[in-house]
Amino acid sequence: MQQPPEKESFRDAISTVTPTGKRMWLYPKKPKGTYYKKRKAVGYFLVFLLFIGPFLKVNGKQFFLFNVIERKFHVFGTPFYTQDFHLLAIMMLIGIVFVCLFTVGFGRLFCGWVCPQTIFLELIFRPIEYWIEGDRGAQIKLQKMPWNAEKIKRKTLKWSIFFLISFLISNVFLAYFIGSNTLIAYVRSPKENIQTLVFLLCFTAVFYFVFAWFREQVCVIACPYGRLQGVLLDKHSIVVAYDYKRGEKEAGRGKFNKREDRVQSQKGDCIDCDQCVDVCPTGIDIRNGTQLECVNCTACMDACDHMMEAVGLPKNLIRYASEYQIETKQKFQFTNRLKGYSLVLTLLVGLFTVLISTRTTIEATLLRIPGQLFTLNETDNTIRNVYTFKLINKSTQDFEQLEMRLLSHQGKIYMPNQTHIGLKAEELQDGTFFIELQKKSWNGKKLKLEIGFFDQDELIEKASTLFLGPRTYQ
Ligand code: SF4
Ligand code: SF4
Incomplete structure (x- = not known):
């Protein structure tokens, strides 16, 4: 104007x-x-x-x-x-x-x-x-x-x-x-x-x-x-x-x-x-x-x-x-x-x-423990890696019996002294777990593994991590 x-x-x-x-x-x-x-x-x-x-x-x-x-x-x-x-x-x-x-x-x-x-x-x-x-x-x-x-x-x-x-x-x-x-x-x-x-x-x-x-x-x-x-x-x-x-x-x-x-x-x-x-x-x-x-x-x-x-x-x-x-x-x-x-x-x-x-309602972070490579078990022909996990429950619901399962490979997942994880609403938890694979699953290079978190039989979160083993393993 x-x-x-x-x-x-x-x-x-x-x-x-x-x-x-x-x-x-x-x-x-x-x-x-x-x-x-x-x-x-x-x-x-x-x-x-x-x-x-x-x-x-x-x-x-x-x-x-x-x-x-x-x-x-x-x-x-x-x-x-x-x-x-x-x-x-x-x-x-x-x-x-x-x-x-x-x-x-x-x-x-x-x-x-x-x-x-x-x-x-x-x-x-x-x-x-x-x-x-x-x-x-x-x-x-x-x-x-x-x-x-x-x-x-x-x-x-x-x-x-x-x-x-x-x-x-x-x-x-x-x-x-x-x-x-x-x-x-x-x-x-x-x-x-x-x-x-x-x-x-x-x-x-x-x-x-x-x-x-x-x-x-x-x-x-x-x-x-x-x-x-x-x-x-x-x-x-x-x-x-x-x-x-x-x-x-x-x-x-x-x-x-x-x-x-x-x-x-x-x-x-x-x-x-x-x-x-x-x-x-x-x-x-x-x-x-x-x-x-x-x-x-x-x-x-x-x-x-x-x-x-x-x-x-x-x-x-x-x-x-x-x-x-x-x-x-x-x-x-x-x-x-x-x-x-x-x-x-x-x-x-x-x-x-x-x-x-x-x-997702739960967020999982998986990390290999620094400095720990792998363990060979010649008795039962297995390779074992050790990891830490961090879980955050972002929901208002408690999970009493969370279970980890290997989705991408045949193998075993276990935690020291516990079989399940109890995770309350808004809770953050961390811990250690092991993954064990049979020798025949090992390809001589790094393996990318996929792990699922189950409540009862319902898959609620997926996370991936790397698995290490020896370069040559016959
Ligand atoms: S009275 Fe309010 S709307 Fe009007 S010129 Fe002043 S600040 Fe702006
Ligand atoms: S309030 Fe009075 S001075 Fe302001 S624009 Fe209206 S007539 Fe004009």
Whole structure:
């Protein structure tokens, strides 16, 4: 969108920094309207999911767990291990491509509707602030007041509630990392777990800093996803946009005057009320066009709709639309770029589906014991190799009687002091075993053997290893 030179000054500075480089504190007006109601419904539902996430169990397993220290990960109640890292990596790639696809198509929709930073700030911390300190005008007034009893009371109450919520959020996040059962056990005996408490308080301090002070700066200057907008957005991306064609028309925007005929004066529909600026939590003026600071929170859409209704003009002067749509009044287009991202996303989802459906419940790793070659037994004409095995049960089911069988050759497999392996859910076990082949099976070179792991008579995992013997053995 073209701006006359005198209106281009917004490009020279960010809206939250004064000309002298100091932080400019924002007091956004309390949003209200249809979009805000919808965002509240989505946001509170997501907060609910986030808070119950660590306490939801599937077959006794936490629904989501990211225990990096013990290398235990649960996604939708399914355990994943470091051996499944490729699956987690693909899942992350799918997430990134999905977000990119969404951004190319729908701008920062994620930021406005799903991002925990926006949800916590705009739907939890900010409403508490409005409740204690009042709306924009009252907050500015309170800020300018000297530190009297009233101001101390309100600020102390607000900061104390902010601290408690930050502490609660820290607990929930920690439950995702160490598990809700462990966290509850720690909470029950805090004296023995001072380290955890200190850790929690550090986490709390970070959340408190972000939501009580740093706030919109996360989205404006710190968030890497926000920085990506410049390369992902194009003129076909749907963003929160001001319809400058309608808002400015021939004579530009102008204050509302009941007696004025705006058709005749050629003035645009924007009545220059600044309501869209006052509600903006990042302090920008959306009428200057799409800006990196816009988190698509829809507050300006609601504010403008309200004003349009009040002066009897059609709503949607600020709406979800692309630059192209506003310019040409055409419908949404599924561009080649979107098609490309969709193809990559489909391929990744397909690959992930194949990998997850072929994922075995037990993973076996077989290794020859280093330094041990083979043993010849001339009495019964056999060659023997010794191995170690490592078994991981990735399922939530116990296996009482796992048995190893040689699949590719005739021969014997046995373990010292045991005939079967008992493997509990999520358990990792290792041990030693021997493979013995008859002389006639030996070909004078390395043999590749295939070994099966059976539960009752059901084959549940296959693994292969090499068998060594003498070069010449008659
Ligand atoms: S410009 Fe509108 S949508 Fe963007 S951050 Fe400001 S109020 Fe929210
Ligand atoms: S709220 Fe709407 S009418 Fe008011 S200044 Fe913003 S765009 Fe113009």
